[in-house]
Amino acid sequence: MSDTQTMHYLNQTTGIWSWLKTLDHKRIGLMYLFTVLIFFLVGGVFALLIRWNLFYPNHGFVEANTYNKFFTYHGAIMVFLVIIPAIPATLGNFMLPLLVGAKDVAFPRLNLFSYYLFVLGALIALASLFFGGADTGWTFYTPYSIRASSSMIFVVLGAFVAGFSSILTALNFIITIHKLRAPGLTLGRLPLFCWAVYATSIIQILATPVLAITLLLLVFEQVFKIGIFDPKLGGDAVLFQHFFWFYSHPAVYIMILPAMGVISEVVPVFSRKPIFGYKAIAMSSFGIALVAFIVWGHHLFVSGQSELANFIFSLLTMSVAVPTGVKVFSWLATMYKGSIHFNAPFLYVLGFLELFSIGGLTGVFLATLALDVHLTDTYFVVAHFHFVMVGGAIMGFFSGLHYWYPKICGKMYSEKSALIAFVLIIIGFNVTFFPQFILGAQGMPRRYWTYLPEFTLLNQISTVGSWMLGIGFVYVVYYLLRDLKKGEKATANPWRALTLEWQTTSPPPTENFVKTPVVTEWPYEYRE
């Protein structure tokens, strides 16, 4: 009923074309969100199939070749089509202009183009399924990938095209932050989510082209046999790993930094206190972005890389602990003497801290040269990066999704449903992935279709956990869709937050603000 009275970005124009041709960053953000959630579902189904195959040794639920495709698509979809775009392309697109008090991003047309590039890339990658399916793992290591089925080329080209979407979006964000800030919004008053997106964008612009070139070389190698990566043709098999991780390690920070940005917004709002160490948190994002580029070799400790290179990469990798620690301790200090409200966004902060602590600490194991030799390429690594990627990036994404849900759709989600889902996800996640640390320490290698009988119990626990986790995720999507209709109407600022997106109506009008906002103070000035 209220929809007929007030005009906002959702009802100003209607019809499918008004969406497909929209230049509104909010609508584009929602289209990304919709697309990413579909891929999350698809990637998740692959995960459940993997876990079910591992319920027994020699289970044979699917044959080995099929299983190998499952983990390839699970990894490729989750990395390239879900976690990398999850926060920047959805929440970033929607919120960044609002957070800086702008009408839109700097280049709205380019923004829409980026979305279609992303969809095109995704479709090309998934087209490979009709050509036999790729089985190289999402890392495409040579020379295996060169000899593998040519459907690998589709996945690689898909990632190549989607990569350009990522570069263009990052460009758009950087320029938006520089040129479109509201009057009075000095850099020192910029919300921390914007700083995190800024640091992420720098990585995306600098690292993604390297991936693009590498993937193109891989295609050339397979089609034209040019002999860069294939030792049979005089190439170097390990060179590919250097190129690949030169992008893909920074990509890990592309995934985690925006999540940290969300956490930095949510903690002060729900603690009713200023963020602790604003400058340190903002700078640590850039510290992480910088270090991201000089640690790729820690993926290659047992690849035949020289002892000196291993020494240097291990040492440099250790330095990641500092900016990461700064953020975690600052968030804790923000809670100190606060007045804490346990809404869903904050619950996911607690989830983030629990899971990311484990993910980060086990990262130190893998950065330690001697320990990595035994632990690398085992389930220990699988557990570690799931704790960081799901426990970090996805927790941050869900925190942000709940935090901005009222702004995005003008409705409140149900706190009760959110609590149930959160408990399922946290327990399910720990039950799924913690046993994998033990499996890895005991020596179970990753990407195994079957395993020795002594690994059975822990694998079964892990599989049972995956069911809880799956139910939890599906339930979140269910109640968020349900509450679009059933949810209570949201006010402009239900969380009493100080950042600019809350100073306009929920949902915002098409050009965000009726009057250009003027900023007079820091966004964390919580005095109660």
Place this chain on the structure above:
Amino acid sequence: MSLPIAATDVAVMWDHLYWFLVWLSVFFFVLVVGTMIYFVIKYRHQKKQKPVFITGNHTLEVIWSIVPLLLVLIVFVWGYVVYRKMIHAPPNSLEVRVIGKQWLWQFQYEDGKTTVNELFVPVNQPVKLIMSSEDVIHSFFVPDFRVKQDVVPGMYTSIWFEPTVPGRHQIFCAEYCGTSHSQMLADLYVLSEGDWAQWKAGKKLNLKTSRISMSNVPSPTLAEQGKKLMLQKGCVACHSDDGSPRPGPTYKNLFNSKVELANGQVVIADENYLRESIETPQAKLVKGFGPLMPTFRGIVSEEEINAIIAYIKSLK
């Protein structure tokens, strides 16, 4: 977090570092998550309790930057010290050549024996594996020894261990290599002194799980196989084994010697150099010799390259 048995001294050192880091991590986990739980309970929203306006504290920020840095540096140094022990084989090591293929492990011993998916080594003696791959990247992983090394086509990598526990130890392939990656398993038998003598003499071992039965027929040693190959492949037309001049450099005293190249660079003639000179002869041309040699890539197999190099090594 139970670990497999530690069947080498290095594995024992590895375990110490591992458990140190486990407990350090438990400490920090309890610190972070414990503090978090304490704060959210103590400072949960209550009418009487007002939040305090705090924006930072430089002393604290410096402390929580420096303390973790110092701790990870300690872990780094410790990790590097153990790592050095893991990768530098003692000079008196027994050498076995390993070839990874989709999807099996082949072992070539100095005395000419070849086994598949079963590796036999003596107890309390350092063993160095010189490994290469015939197709894609594999990774040789023995959890009981805490060692792992990728096995890469087109180059040699190596690994070493000195087993202290006789019996069977599991070998895995740890780098994804296609369909039967998860079945690319092998057994490593650490033999007591008596069994080792039996094995060397070619007598059958009384091992319950082993499929290998040895024959008493003496086979040519790996170096002898290499010498024969040199004749068959025509190497001797250009390379002598006694130092006499021919169109190509001699093999005598070549292994591990310093070689001056045409471009003035000096390299050590180690396994990887010899391998490269067979597969890509022009890559490191020796000073004073012309670019005459054709490539032998695809003409000699992994096993044959191993035998040829073993022969060159024997000419010291």
